[in-house]
Amino acid sequence: MKDKQYSASGTRRGFSLRKALKILMTVLLIYCLLSAALTAVLYRLLFPRRSGVSEFRYSWAELGAGAPPRQEFRFPSGDNLLYAARYDVPDPKGLILVVNGIGAGIDAHLPEIQYFTAHGYSALTWDATGIGESEGKWSVGLQQIKLDLLACLDWLEREGGEELPVLLYGHSAGGYAASTALATDHRIDGVICISAFNSPVDIMLWHARSRVGFLADTQIPFLRLENRLLFGPEADGSAFEAVSAAQVPVLIVQGDSDDLVPYSQSLIRYAEEFENPKVRCLEVSTEYRNEHNTPWLSEASACYQYTFPKGETPDKAQANELSESFMEELLAFLDEAAS
Helix, strand or coil: CCCCCCCHHHHHHHHHHHHHHHHHHHHHHHHHHHHHHHHHHHHHHHCECECCCCCCCCCCHHHHHHCCCCEEEEEEECCEEEEEEEECCCCCCCEEEEECCCCCCCCCCHHHHHHHHHCCCEEEEECCCCECCCCCCECCCCCHHHHHHHHHHHHHHHCCCCCCCEEEEEECHHHHHHHHHHHCCCCCCEEEEECCECCHHHHHHHHHHHHHHHHHHHHHHHHHHHHHHHHCCCCCCCHHHHHHHCCCCEEEEEECCCCCCCHHHECHHHCCCCCCCCEEEEEECCCCCCCCCCCCECHHHHHHHHCCCCCCCCCHHHHCCECHHHHHHHHHHHHHHHC
16 A cells, blocks of 8 residues: 655645735735725814805805794704704795704805795704714714704604604705605605715715825725715615605706716706606706805806805805795795695
């Protein structure tokens, strides 16, 4: 019987292969841990605590005697209390919840609130988590706006219910929040979405790719993981799917020169695909008004904001003139939805 023979070279090859696999697994593990940690850090850098104050927007106090009366209060959202204001009018046609975009404060849409109250609607808005006078160490992420909106709707129901028609007016992340809220069982009678995106993860990836190219794709699993850890299983719900499945009126507004929510990421790209027969889409193409933060402004005010020299003090009267024709179109939509 012959003894088995092993060559020294074969043994070395087997050892080298095992060593290479161990090194590869170690490198992959370190890469995954560092990527996950980096993603968590980036979220906190991208969504810090913010003042919510804009250089162009009026504050309620600045309006003085011309400010619409409001009642300030707080309501809970998760572990935080949010600072809110309600503008009530006599015999209101409905209650409009104004849902601000990421980083925008309670007075971000004060000109529109003035318009709504002047035309018979009560309004309610708030500083989101980590913004302005609301609690929160940071603003968490795009989906936090939705959680705060749902918390507000919960609070209204706990306070005895809202007998008035409830209408949502949301911009950017607030537009995403308003549209995806349609997938819940809260009472919502109509929604206006301005500059809204379809998916929080997709819009973040789009911006990442525009900055670092294909390297952004290597971080997709970690972005989705952090997103899931922060916001749960519904963290990346589709605004399109929520609007399409709803049976209430929805007005989608988008500027055709929006660089923050480009057409490829916008809700309006699905204009021909919605199953909801009550969806209307409005694309703004007027120069300067067709940007992310200006569809509701007059052409003169939009131009003023986008050509204003940095470092100077703006004339807020010039910066906040509304487009009368645009607001009339919104009002007609609201009156129909509230009837």
